[in-house]
Amino acid sequence: MGNLTRERVSTGRPGFAPVDLGKVPAVDALLERLGLGPFDRDSLVAPVGRNEVWAGGTAGGRKVFVKRLVGGDDDIRARMRRLLSFERFSAELSSSALRGPEFLGCDEEARIVAFEYLEGARSGAELMVDETFDDALAHAVGRAIGLLHDSPVREPGDLDGSAPELPSPALLQALPQRMFDNLSFGELQTWRLMQSDSALIAAVTDLRAREEEAPRVPAHCDLRVDQLLVTDEAFYVADWEEFRLADPARDVGGFAGEWLYRSILDIATSRGDTVFMDTDLTHESVLRRGAEKIERLRPRIQNFWYGYRETAGRADAELAARATAFAGWHMLDRMIAGSPQRARISGIERAAAGVGRGILLNPERFAATLGLGERA
Structure with missing residues (x-):
């Protein structure tokens, strides 16, 4: 996870102190290329995860979540390919029932991806623990995953098999x-x-x-409740690094x-x-x-x-x-x-x-x- 320190972040929930961005200049460089401006250091938090992550506001006023994939080189390349294949695939989905956080861009060489930061969203794991993950949400998630599985695949060769x-x-x-x-x-x-x-x-x-x-259908392949992000208006399914035909x-x-x-x-x-x-x-x-x-x-x-x-x-x-x-x-x-x-x-x-x-x-x-x- 890099040089992360366990602490309470500004959300009031357990989290990590973000990795020093001075050691990873490719993060701000990507945000600059996307026209968002660099991260506002005072706004940064690091939600818990297996990768190096930063979330907060940019100089341009956009809330952004950035992830730097960690692991072995072959594993990182495969996860990046699958993640990007989902973004291409989801752009053609006709239904809005299944959505991930908005994809903003990436630097494949630096293994960095940027998404919209859903500030205030709660994970399905949090809702499970405090018993507010109800039957209606479970039904809606089931419908969304059913739509994913039933979606046509126009370019099968683009998906990991x-x-x-x-x-x-x-x-x-x-x-x-x-x-x-x-x-x-x-x-x-x-x-x-x-x-x-x-x-x-x-x-x-x-x-x-x-x-x-x-x-074989388009499938998430790592579907856990902590991959669900729930806001007052909608829910999102995140972390598509294992997406494939399965x-x-x-x-x-x-x-x-x-x-x-x-x-x-x-x-x-x-x-x-x-x-x-x-x-x-x-x-x-x-x-x-x-x-x-x-x-x-x-x-x-x-x-x-x-x-x-x-x-x-x-x-x-x-x-x-x-x-x-x-x-x-x-x-x-x-x-x-x-x-x-x-x-x-x-x-x-x-x-x-x-x-x-x-x-x-x-x-x-x-x-x-x-x-x-x-x-x-």
């Missing part, structure tokens, strides 16, 4: 030496746990085979997985028992203790699914089952994502992964339970 790396049967068999050498203890523990599970490996292998046979089940399962994971976290935190968070738990005990909470949040998934089915005319008969499997994988993906910061896997992470594993092994059984069934 490769599948996302995870879930990967190959990595569940063995890790490349370079990857292994850079893993933390928590990451090693996570991968060792999954690699010792032959049933899980078989389920992931089956899911990827089913994905290979599925229709199985629509990835987006549906990603949204469902977010709410399933939130349900499991609520089971732990509602007890007010920090020991519960770090005790080895079985997924059966989590489901037994938390059936009411899972049922309480299921309408978010259900209304997303209803909205999605209203607009996704090309939804195939196996979509719900594959999406359920991807929702199950989301639990394991969360464990992987959190492992670099942890010395060991917590009890609640094991429990969530156990729930996801059970769903992955038998997705047809759990589709309706999650809310991906037919409307009554």
Whole structure:
């Protein structure tokens, strides 16, 4: 993340102190070329994210969000290509139901992109936590993603056709030496746990085979609630770096997985028992203790699914089952994502992964339970 310092930014929410723009002159240079003028340093904040980011006003009075992609060179080039392919693709969309923040321009060589800054927007993750992410918003997001998936692709060659790396049967068999050498203890523990599970490996292998046979549609492929930006007037879907032609089940399962994971976290935190968070738990005990909470949040998934089915005319008969499997994988993906910061896997992470594993092994059984069934 560069030289970022954790602090409270001017929004009053947790954030980071922005990277010194004097060390990244290409940012102001891009803004100057776009006719916006350089950043007003006193206005800058840095919203939390995996990249280097700056948000604030410019000398020309425009509110701007700038992102500098970080990572390996090949990864950055691929993410930049996908991001720019979405901007070209979205310019031809006839519906205004799906929108991202306005794209202002980029410097590909410096791996920098600029967007309109939606000052005052709240992320879907914030709304989830304070329980103001309602059924109407879930339904509207479902409709928008359905329209995306149903959109015609005039230039298929412009879109990435490769599948996302995870879930990967190959990595569940063995890790490349370079990857292994850079893993933390928590990451090693996570991968060792999954690699010792032959049933899980078989389920992931089956899911990827089913994905290979599925229709390919324009898809976000990293659809999480923190990618949603909500204002008083509209919502926006951000971070299109994984956009590609892919199985629509990835987006549906990603949204469902977010709410399933939130349900499991609520089971732990509602007890007010920090020991519960770090005790080895079985997924059966989590489901037994938390059936009411899972049922309480299921309408978010259900209304997303209803909205999605209203607009996704090309939804195939196996979509719900594959999406359920991807929702199950989301639990394991969360464990992987959190492992670099942890010395060991917590009890609640094991429990969530156990729930996801059970769903992955038998997705047809759990589709309706999650809310991906037919409307009554």
